[in-house]
Amino acid sequence: MTAQPAGRDTAALRIAVIAALPQTAPPLVEALRALGHHVPVVVGYRRPADWPGHVLGEHDLPPGVDLALPSRPESVAALLHAYAPDAAVSYGYPRKLPAAALSAPRLGTVNCHPSDLPSYRGPNPVGWAVRNGEREIGVTWHRMDAHLDTGAVLARTTIPLDDTMWSFTGVNTRVLQAASPLLPQVLRQLAQGDPGEPQPRREATWAGFFTDDYATVDWSADATHIHTQVRAWNIAGHHPRLQGPVAVIDGTRWKLRRTTLQQPPPGTGRRITCGTGNLWVLAADPLDAA
Template sequence: MTAPLRIAVVAALPQTAPPLVEALRSLGHEVPVVIGHRRPADWPGHVLGEQDLPRGVDLVVPARTDSLPALLRAYAPDVAVSYGYPRKLPAEAVTAPRLGTVNCHPSDLPAYRGPNPVGWAVRNGEHRIGVTWHRMDAELDTGNILARTTIPLDDTLWSFTGVNTKVLDTATALLPGVLQRLVDGEPGEPQPERAGTWAGFFDQGYATVDWSADAHHIHTQVRAWNIAGHHPRVQGPVALIDGARWRLRRTTLHQPPAGTGRRVPCGSGHLWVLAADPVDVPAGHA
């Protein structure tokens, strides 16, 4: 078993940082600080706050990423563990901890590097996704591999939170081995030489639902957008129904119970809309 380490957590969401802190502390390690991220002006949900963390764990929200190296050095961690942080860490921050920084990425690297790996996996019809712990370096999702596995991406998963729970459970089970390799000074394995793929945010071209398309294509589009979660600039998938625009939240290819959902004809087949939010809210109803 790895001797107790002083570990800084780099994570910005309440769905990720608290369980990661809990997992590290349950392994006997000290977590003095979580490095969070400032709430974007258009962010629709809750972001990590000090009330989400156990007593004795500081929450630091840097004004700029270039202040991260000094902040990490101030806490003198042995290791930094990054999970789902929305900004690229400066090279000086990555090397600030004594044993370096590791990151968990939900793909089988080098496939689906970038901020939206699971959304693209759904879009491309994948039935499994990777869970990869890698050393962080000066680039994005390119460092040596310390542990990897795969998990099912079944069609019952419809939200970022649902996927994140499965990824995080798998990732924390791999953590003891990852930390031991750092302590032993192992560099890890270089990523496979096959060409990497980039999983950026979906663009405007994928944000609008075209009812003339195949029903399965639209169903996948809805699921991919909802698993991808919040987009900083583009919101989707938006569909026109009875002259009004709706952001689709849940659909099914199979007829639901009577009185449930809205049946919409598509280019081939039918789709039932089970949940949607209005995009155009009348004045005075916001």
């Protein structure tokens, strides 16, 4: 389905945003308010004990927008009923929402997924796209149903996945820059009761979290493979159970953050001779206690 430009021709709606990060919720709130809609609440996510960065706080949201932090997904339905939204818009929420929550808004719940569905369903679509050497990724707005990333498609587009994209935050920014202009079309379809188009009948693929087999750097491998491994892990973002990519340098374990295949300026980076070619480590975090 090719997205067509849509004007602000949908009557003002009450729309709940479901998003857990400061890089995702505020841009969605801003985009919806710019279209004349009212956002009464953002449903966020409580900070896990092992979460390494900033999570969404009330100071990230504009005045008049409440922040709700349910203790469990089963609480989301009651929260949404209390705010009585016409629709809910989700992006990057880290837990599967129960059917009662998805059906609480009068017009339903939609999600933005950073892949060309049904390819790369799951929590780590861009990480797997990098790992597989993709040069672009899809951006798909779809209705949410009982299963993860299987709902009918309302709009889609693509964005380049070039070598300048290195961080989870950076990917989210570019995805939302592409997804936000599609919101008028998506909301108009919701208001009109458009069920959307079933996902294409090509084979679906699953993009789960990386596992142990991809977590350790093998310096005897090809330098390009290792470089891709580092980039894929950093774009994938926080893993709830596993550190990666972990490499041993001079007997110390490091979590690699940035590498390059091109020799950097003198005094920059650490050169590693790999099985095929050289790789320069530009940034890494030590994992072993001093």
